[in-house]
Amino acid sequence: MLAPDRLRALVEAHLEELALAPELGGLAESMRYALVGGKRIRAVLCLATGEAAGAEPEELLPAAAALELVHAFSLVHDDLPALDDDPVRRGRPSTHVEFGEAVAVIAGDALLAEAFRLALTYPTTAVARQLAGATLGMIGGQYLDITGRREDEAQLHRLKTGCLFEAAVSCALSVAGVPEREQGPWRAFGTELGPLFQIVDDILDGDGYVETHGLDGARRLADRAAERAQERLGEIEADTDVLSEIVGGLAARSA
């Protein structure tokens, strides 16, 4: 079992060497720019879940990279002037600031299409189907976000953040060949991660859950979410130590 930092290094190396479709030509530069600097939480989670379920990291890397590409696509489009109008991302100018809005729109499109190309390198449709479902859920969440229909905070975050975390787990299970009937406990674990990530994100940014529940309230919600995730891990019959370390890291992260 590789530690989270080792898994992250594998992801970084894989993303750096990723061959993009040659037809994309000069667009590849903006796509690689958009991929730099992420924490790779979804990809690491995918690798750790898959390894715990019996797969080799190498088999899992295309799925893990696909998750990061979908995440990067969503950030590039979210940051556009018409949406969040965010000029900074991961400490650098957003893709649209660096390359212009037109290139950012189609760079995001290309990241999404490349994600599917990666997910389709597996012999079955399973990984790609889960990626498609998660992407649609995430976009549904973006829609709730931009239209201000945020009455149900939990539903918004379940879609916008949770779907891709759940896919990180379910894609790993597909690659590892875990039968559907045995996936329940793993998936139950996956559903706890989106809320945990989001609440901690809001604590770090001082918005969202902090606005609705206060700082102490949000901290309690985060701790409770981390506890639930750890409890779910206890119900899985496998060595989940690395996953447990990831949950601890998500709860305690400071960036």
Added chain:
Amino acid sequence: MLAPDRLRALVEAHLEELALAPELGGLAESMRYALVGGKRIRAVLCLATGEAAGAEPEELLPAAAALELVHAFSLVHDDLPALDDDPVRRGRPSTHVEFGEAVAVIAGDALLAEAFRLALTYPTTAVARQLAGATLGMIGGQYLDITGRREDEAQLHRLKTGCLFEAAVSCALSVAGVPEREQGPWRAFGTELGPLFQIVDDILDGDGYVETHGLDGARRLADRAAERAQERLGEIEADTDVLSEIVGGLAARSA
């Protein structure tokens, strides 16, 4: 063998009844708006090719619809103010004019993700893989278009228009189960359709090939492209009468 108009009616009915992911919520309205009014050339071509190769139209409809969704996605994003800034599409306000720019960006994203979900309803990855390759080629063509790197007009159109026409043929062959070694003549036919479509498009719009070759020159190019497509059909061992009618329609179209 169903005539092109009958195939078009099947496509229309299928698109109208298409179940979109429930998580998309209110975004579905803008997606359906963007799908209205197309000529369905790519979908009809997919159905006609597949039927000629031995498949039932019903089996082909998800692939045909997926092609239309990818086409619609590309139009929605192409029309955005940052790209072509086109306020009118298919005789109505463009999606971003009707629903706002933010919704148009993510409606395009969702159309692309839904296209993959449809392509992934098949038991193998073949249709989705061809859709991913074609989408990436198309985006590469958009990049050449928006960055003004149009030195090679034929390459620009091969990517921006041709890839999706070629995918209409190759996806149909996958659904029909035509073995790879027998696909050559079909695929050769598919590569003639993008140029034919594009040249006629430019004749109708008075731009592109008309600017570089004059109206008569463009007309001759279109006729020659249609001849080549018919010649390719003659090399296919199947009843290609409907495909021949489609080629004739593409060459003679006035809208």
